[in-house]
Amino acid sequence: MRSGTNDEFYKRGNVGTTDGTMYLSVSHPTFTSNQVLLGTKYDATMGRDALYDAEQGYEGELPPVSLMTMIGRRGYVIQGIPPVAKDTEEEIPLYLHTSYDGVHTFQVNKMEQFSGYTMYIEDRVKGTRTEIRPGMSHSVRMMKGDYLGRFYLVLENGTNANPKVQNIADRVVQSNLQITPIGGGVVTYQSEHHLTIDAMAADADISSVEVYDMAGKMVYASSGLRNKTISIDHTNLSIGVYVIHVNLSDGEVLSAKFPLAR
Structure with missing residues (x-):
């Protein structure tokens, strides 16, 4: 072996x-x-x-x-x-x-x-x-x-x-989710109603998040954070591809596309 x-x-x-x-x-x-x-x-x-x-x-x-x-x-x-x-x-x-x-x-x-x-x-x-x-x-x-x-x-x-x-699905994530790494130890995963951004493996905390559709329209924004995880309600968003921007507390900016599915 x-x-x-x-x-x-x-x-x-x-x-x-x-x-x-x-x-x-x-x-x-x-x-x-x-x-x-x-x-x-x-x-x-x-x-x-x-x-x-x-x-x-x-x-x-x-x-x-x-x-x-x-x-x-x-x-x-x-x-x-x-x-x-x-x-x-x-x-x-x-x-x-x-x-x-x-x-x-x-x-x-x-x-x-x-x-x-x-x-x-x-x-x-x-x-x-x-x-x-x-x-x-x-x-x-x-x-x-x-x-x-x-x-x-x-x-x-x-x-x-x-x-x-x-x-632990109700406390952490739901079953059969797709994890998408976006860099720097930060990942995203989706449940039926929420998109979770997880920075547990990152050196820094999440300080702000912005989500855009493919037309460039901002559909979500939150700042002034200092969290390791945040959960975004996506029930009002259409199925499709979105772009997420995550700013970390050490100044690093991460961006990635992710498909939103139901």
């Missing part, structure tokens, strides 16, 4: 000092897999920590199957995070690259000192959270390509009274 084992990138001397470690991998039936290492440490943050984190070191073309955690716009193969507070949760954006069509499987290869935690793979296209742990994997059928903004690793610290698979 071809594999990517990312603990070789870990800063020497730090592996044994984490409070908890977890190896998360994704694999394809072609016997290709790749994994990331996640560790908890009391002086770590959810941002970049030079002492604990390691960026992906691939030069040029990515391996056939590549998995990374995302901090802002950068991909990491090792990430240190603080322990999750009791009865709360943290979401870690994932980036997945695959050269294959078909079933891909997320699994926890090894986990130590994560007592009390429940882990999920959140799929924002299907609108589900699926529990994973050693011996319990989660398989998804997908096309070859790059997936940013679809999958999140969720760490929940507390008593888990939830089913193994949770339907």
